[in-house]
Amino acid sequence: MDLNQLEAFSAVMTIGSVTGAGRSLGRSQPAVSKALQDLEGELGYALFDRNGPRVTPTDKAFLLYEEVERSLVGLRTIRERALEIGREERQPIHLVATPALASTIAPAALKLIEKNGLPEHIHLRSASAEQVVHSVLHRTVSLGLTSLPVAHRGLDLHWIGQAPCVAVLRADSPLAALDVITVDVLRGERVITMSNRYRLRQRIDMALAQDKPLDVAIETNTSFNAVMAARAGLGVALVEPMTALGMPIEGLAVRPLAVNIPFYFGVVTPFGKPVGAVTQALIEAIETAARNILHGFVRRDAGDHDDLL
Missing domain, CATH: 1.10.10.10 (Winged helix-like DNA-binding domain superfamily/Winged helix DNA-binding domain)
Known part of the structure; x- marks a missing residue:
């Protein structure tokens, strides 16, 4: 062929x-x-x-x-x-990230390194966590941002970001008057959350189900879908904090959960491939952007992966 x-x-x-x-x-x-x-x-x-x-x-x-x-x-x-080599242009940035990270942390990080001179071309693509890993393993991108776990051989995990999940609900909901959303409050509500049981959903179930499962009314594959379903009044969305805090939407309230449910994401590059100056600057800018956007952000060492997950 x-x-x-x-x-x-x-x-x-x-x-x-x-x-x-x-x-x-x-x-x-x-x-x-x-x-x-x-x-x-x-x-x-x-x-x-x-x-x-x-x-x-x-x-x-x-x-x-x-x-x-x-x-x-x-x-x-x-x-x-x-063609860029022929024109003697700087190597472009090829960045792939899960939708929540691609729409919030990634653009903020690119803006931070803009003053140092960005390449002529930037390729920013969103994909599922599994597709992010595939792209990095096959070396079609310079850098990947993905939710964890990500224990694949062939990846260099530079560091892990951690921040608590949040509840998102309509601003005119009676629950918006609460400072914190507890498990007891969620028991009486329709819950909207993620469908991938091997990533965030598993931690949500373990932290909140306890002796009785939550009433999960809507399952979806992206946090943005969950947030917009909450905006439509279909329930309370339990999501990672990037979408809720990095993309503020009128008519919605974001509240912390009484139970800490950590969301983990990682910064990965192809194993053994030298990291160029622009990519290294972007890796550092991603941390700064995460600290600026996410309440309670903590950077953890890559070696903590297995203990955390």
């Missing part, structure tokens, strides 16, 4: 039609169709069910798509870097 085939496949998966993919790629519809047919011939299975100009991806196509996109991102990065 070649780049032409992979780009055609990615475009059709994204747009949903061969004609639209050809228009986006600047190719003819027959050229895109042939690239897809050649790719399917090499793979030995169909990627699309065809119905005129529109196509429906098969289950195998969805499984392949994620891998193809990661590969294309890597190839585009190489192409861009080759």
